[in-house]
Amino acid sequence: MIVIPMAGLSSRFTRAGYDRPKYMLPLGGQTVFDHAISGFSALFDTVPFLFIARSVHDTEAFIRASTARLKIADVRVVILDCETSGQAETVELGLRAAKVDAATPLTIFNIDTFRRDFVFPAAPWFTQSDGYLEVFRGEGANWSYVKPADDAHEPVALETAEKKPISDLCCDGLYHFARTDDFLRALEQERASPSAPELYVAPLYNHLIQEGKRVHYDLVSADVITFCGVPAEYEALLGAEASQG
DSSP, X not given: OEEEEEOOOOHHHHHXXXXXXXXXXXXXXEEHHHHHHHTTGGGTTTSOEEEEEESOTTHHHHHHHHHHHHTOSSEEEEEXXXXXXXXXXXXXXXXXXXXXXXXXOEEEOOTTEEETTOOOOOSGGGGGOSEEEEEEEOOSSSSEEEEEOOOSSSOBEEEEEESOOSSSEEEEEEEEESOHHHHHHHXXXXXXXXXXXXXXXXXXXXXXXXXXXXXXXXXXXXXXXXXXXXHHHHHHHHHHHHHHO
């Protein structure tokens, strides 16, 4: 299951004068939503998509219309009537409301990032993995990070961190868990002893690692990722579009 949490407040866009959530903003004849979801087109016919949003700007109708236009076969929508304590809690509330089975694999992705031509890893480790984070090489204080093991055979994660550079492996916002119940159990452990002010997804992997689970990372080129999470990034994409037109 592809899980798209989109219940954030878009506060930076609101402060910048935008009158709608960022996923509804136009870009290249489409919307930010279209660009973010289109990267998963290889899975539209075979994998269910769960969208978790707030009850603002008639978002459910927007999601239904957008996913119908994209021809996604299995669409599930959960609308929340309250703010959450972070992305991990947003996902939790959506999973419980949608009654997702405990054994269902989860792939969580941000609504404000465009990941071109996504497919699951073809490497042998993927079928035996309990979860992985997709990463690119970068720097800065705004990412989730993975500390890699010194393993020549598999890309094993020793540790994850939120907004704490423990390596140059930055997560692009894609988090995979082989089982829903692993995600939910790790979240309960994180909630009991939080590592950050919000309930982020990346730190949950540390609880699985401590249990002896096999957590990996998948390194991709930064060229396949486009970020659109803040007004400056969105406006740069608009400017690039205008210069090409």
